[in-house]
Amino acid sequence: MPTHKIAVIAGDGIGNEVMPEGLRVVQACARRFNIELEFTTMAWANCDYYLEHGKMMPDDWFEQLKDFDAIYFGAVGWPDKVPDHISLWGSLLQFRRRFDEYVNLRPVRLMPGVPCPLANKKPGDIDFYVVRENTEGEYSSLGGRMFEGTERETVLQESVFTRKGVDRILKYAFELAQSRPKKHLTSATKSNGIAISMPYWDERVENMAPDFPDVQWDKYHIDILAARFVLSPERFDVVVASNLFGDILSDLGPACTGTIAIAPSANINPERTFPSVFEPVHGSAPDIYGQNIANPVGMIWSGAMMLEFLGNGDATYTAAHDAILAAIEQVLEHGPRTPDMGGSASTTEMGMAIAELL
Amino acid sequence: MPTHKIAVIAGDGIGNEVMPEGLRVVQACARRFNIELEFTTMAWANCDYYLEHGKMMPDDWFEQLKDFDAIYFGAVGWPDKVPDHISLWGSLLQFRRRFDEYVNLRPVRLMPGVPCPLANKKPGDIDFYVVRENTEGEYSSLGGRMFEGTERETVLQESVFTRKGVDRILKYAFELAQSRPKKHLTSATKSNGIAISMPYWDERVENMAPDFPDVQWDKYHIDILAARFVLSPERFDVVVASNLFGDILSDLGPACTGTIAIAPSANINPERTFPSVFEPVHGSAPDIYGQNIANPVGMIWSGAMMLEFLGNGDATYTAAHDAILAAIEQVLEHGPRTPDMGGSASTTEMGMAIAELL
Numbered sequence: 001m002p003t004h005k006i007a008v009i010a011g012d013g014i015g016n017e018v019m020p021e022g023l024r025v026v027q028a029c030a031r032r033f034n035i036e037l038e039f040t041t042m043a044w045a046n047c048d049y050y051l052e053h054g055k056m057m058p059d060d061w062f063e064q065l066k067d068f069d070a071i072y073f074g075a076v077g078w079p080d081k082v083p084d085h086i087s088l089w090g091s092l093l094q095f096r097r098r099f100d101e102y103v104n105l106r107p108v109r110l111m112p113g114v115p116c117p118l119a120n121k122k123p124g125d126i127d128f129y130v131v132r133e134n135t136e137g138e139y140s141s142l143g144g145r146m147f148e149g150t151e152r153e154t155v156l157q158e159s160v161f162t163r164k165g166v167d168r169i170l171k172y173a174f175e176l177a178q179s180r181p182k183k184h185l186t187s188a189t190k191s192n193g194i195a196i197s198m199p200y201w202d203e204r205v206e207n208m209a210p211d212f213p214d215v216q217w218d219k220y221h222i223d224i225l226a227a228r229f230v231l232s233p234e235r236f237d238v239v240v241a242s243n244l245f246g247d248i249l250s251d252l253g254p255a256c257t258g259t260i261a262i263a264p265s266a267n268i269n270p271e272r273t274f275p276s277v278f279e280p281v282h283g284s285a286p287d288i289y290g291q292n293i294a295n296p297v298g299m300i301w302s303g304a305m306m307l308e309f310l311g312n313g314d315a316t317y318t319a320a321h322d323a324i325l326a327a328i329e330q331v332l333e334h335g336p337r338t339p340d341m342g343g344s345a346s347t348t349e350m351g352m353a354i355a356e357l358l
Numbered sequence: 359m360p361t362h363k364i365a366v367i368a369g370d371g372i373g374n375e376v377m378p379e380g381l382r383v384v385q386a387c388a389r390r391f392n393i394e395l396e397f398t399t400m401a402w403a404n405c406d407y408y409l410e411h412g413k414m415m416p417d418d419w420f421e422q423l424k425d426f427d428a429i430y431f432g433a434v435g436w437p438d439k440v441p442d443h444i445s446l447w448g449s450l451l452q453f454r455r456r457f458d459e460y461v462n463l464r465p466v467r468l469m470p471g472v473p474c475p476l477a478n479k480k481p482g483d484i485d486f487y488v489v490r491e492n493t494e495g496e497y498s499s500l501g502g503r504m505f506e507g508t509e510r511e512t513v514l515q516e517s518v519f520t521r522k523g524v525d526r527i528l529k530y531a532f533e534l535a536q537s538r539p540k541k542h543l544t545s546a547t548k549s550n551g552i553a554i555s556m557p558y559w560d561e562r563v564e565n566m567a568p569d570f571p572d573v574q575w576d577k578y579h580i581d582i583l584a585a586r587f588v589l590s591p592e593r594f595d596v597v598v599a600s601n602l603f604g605d606i607l608s609d610l611g612p613a614c615t616g617t618i619a620i621a622p623s624a625n626i627n628p629e630r631t632f633p634s635v636f637e638p639v640h641g642s643a644p645d646i647y648g649q650n651i652a653n654p655v656g657m658i659w660s661g662a663m664m665l666e667f668l669g670n671g672d673a674t675y676t677a678a679h680d681a682i683l684a685a686i687e688q689v690l691e692h693g694p695r696t697p698d699m700g701g702s703a704s705t706t707e708m709g710m711a712i713a714e715l716l
């Protein structure tokens with residue numbers, strides 16, 4: 001395998017604290033498995049850069065990034081400095097669209113050593129994927145205001161669903177379901193209330209299902225689906241959802257397994273025409289930044305997903321992914337743990353402990 | 359007080375099984391407290407009516423209903439007969455809009471005797487309200503398809519937020535928070551991803567907050583807010599949300615307290631220019647219909663909310679509400695309970711047990 005070129009963007013807040021640990025573990029793992037990685041750090045895509053330059057990224061960001069194999073990404077957002085919709089639309093959400101990372105893949109797994117907020121669940125009981133559409137749908141900056149500043153003020157917000165966009169995420173999800181022992185797919189909808197886009201989503205699911213006769217599927221409205229994440233999370237295998245619903249479910253799922261601090265995510269361009277982005281599900285958490293107490297596991301686990309993606313099926317890379325997961329499980333179970341998990345370790349200590357196991 | 363005129367619409371599926379129990383309890387309670395109620399049953403607003411007439415309701419439904427004081431409503435929807443967006447947009451969603459029931463008030467409370475899916479919670483720990491905007495926002499039938507039936511098919515779905523619509527629900531929520539001991543309000547947003555409507559929502563919250571200096575408020579993006587419902591539900595007091603976010607949170611909240619089967623809701627027109635609608639949060643559940651095993655508590659509790667609403671502050675009516683709640687708590691704790699709660703009682707038995715305590 002050639003050397004993989006990885007762009008590193010720490011972003012804001014605790015992104016800067018968990019990134020060094022992610023890199024520490026990924027590098028340790030790469031050494032052990034003889035995987036060649038080359039990292040290039042970008043000092044932009046953060047709110048301080050915005051305050052200085054009036055934009056989140058340099059004008060040639062696309063050119064600068066487009067030839068990397070992957071982007072390892074911390075977290076962006078610091079609302080006291082820059083409103084979230086400006087910082088996010090100026091960075092992460094651009095990557096997802098411009099690099100056509102139309103799959104946002106988010107594992108939900110109850111890990112050993114993590115106290116589960118749900119009663120009577122043990123590791124292994126919860127183990128599924130949220131497959132989130134990542135480029136269109138409800139995340140849109142189309143729309144506007146009329147009668148601005150008056151009592152009649154009216155705001156329109158457009159959601160956009162395309163056949164191409166819907167079909168390709170459904171296909172990815174059906175295929176993922178097909179590859180798993182349970183072969184089960186759940187589609188998130190809200191076609192009873194959202195009367196144009198969601199019936200269309202349902203239609204496309206029904207249209208595709210016959211191509212996957214061995215996959216059992218069902219659909220739930222997002223309200224009751226969220227309820228079922230809490231009441232019977234062990235039922236799920238692969239859950240496919242629009243951009244917004246996937247966003248909600250992929251925070252809710254990890255919450256049901258104890259904490260979103262350890263949850264990873266992969267923003268994938270399956271055709272590899274542009275780099276994919278690997279980032280923890282958690283945000284930049286300005287409130288705890290500066291204390292070096294953030295849990296680095298989400299960042300590290302995202303690094304494991306990145307290695308697996310780079311391997312594209314190669315067994316060494318899959319082994320590398322599994323080795324990181326095993327090290328994470330070990331440290332989650334026996335410590336050291338950061339304060340959010342009831343421990344007193346620093347971000348660095350937890351990261352080092354995981355790296356040492358490799 | 360005059361006689362209160364109540365329209366009764368059972369709807370589909372288990373709506374027809376829980377409604378008799380709701381009526382049984384409300385009537386028993388009314389007798390005890392000398393409250394005069396007059397019920398009129400409507401045989402429409404259900405999917406069988408649709409199959410016969412090609413519409414969910416008669417053309418003069420508005421005229422027929424508009425002078426009632428309240429509508430006691432079961433549940434609508436039977437997707438094998440009529441697609442949900444047709445049955446719901448042809449009934450419940452019409453009531454909410456045409457009768458300007460802009461507040462959907464949904465208590466979330468951990469009740470005695472209900473096994474909580476969250477570890478280590480006891481009755482009293484979870485006790486808050488979801489205040490959901492109920493007439494606009496993401497629930498819209500505006501939009502359409504372009505390039506229909508081709509690979510380029512594109513679907514637009516409009517959300518509509520008005521200053522009037524946003525401000526009045528925020529005002530209701532701030533006032534409710536102000537009336538409670540904790541005086542705390544949480545606003546659900548997603549302004550980092552949904553770039554036009556949600557920043558507007560945030561703006562209106564910020565604009566109104568200074569009018570309620572004694573209310574402490576915060577805001578969370580819907581993804582992390584859903585996670586917090588699971589991880590720290592005891593933190594919440596009043597949660598205000600758009601139509602869609604409120605829908606999700608008001609199923610998720612009751613799930614965190616054990617079951618959505620017992621959750622009530624009130625679709626309120628606070629100015630009383632048109633009738634308000636009282637309905638359980640659960641749906642019509644075609645899968646369990648016909649066995650008389652549906653849990654009637656959501657329907658009964660909604661009846662209690664209806665009495666309180668009809669009293670409009672009158673102490674007798676508040677006492678009537680509280681008496682029903684006490685009877686519900688008693689039966690939840692000591693049985694008889696329906697199968698969903700681990701018992702073997704029928705819908706009727708559970709309803710009768712609650713009525714007898716009155």
Ligand SMILES: CC(C)[C@H](C(=O)O)[C@@H](O)C(=O)O
Nearest residue numbers: 192193223435446605639641
């Ligand atoms: C049936 C459906 C349209 C409705 C809604 O989404 O409002 C229901 O889920 C509710 O919460 O009352």
Ligand SMILES: CC(C)[C@H](C(=O)O)[C@@H](O)C(=O)O
Nearest residue numbers: 077088247281283550551581
């Ligand atoms: C930061 C925000 C825009 C983002 C999203 O909503 O997609 C985040 O919540 C996520 O899930 O990656």
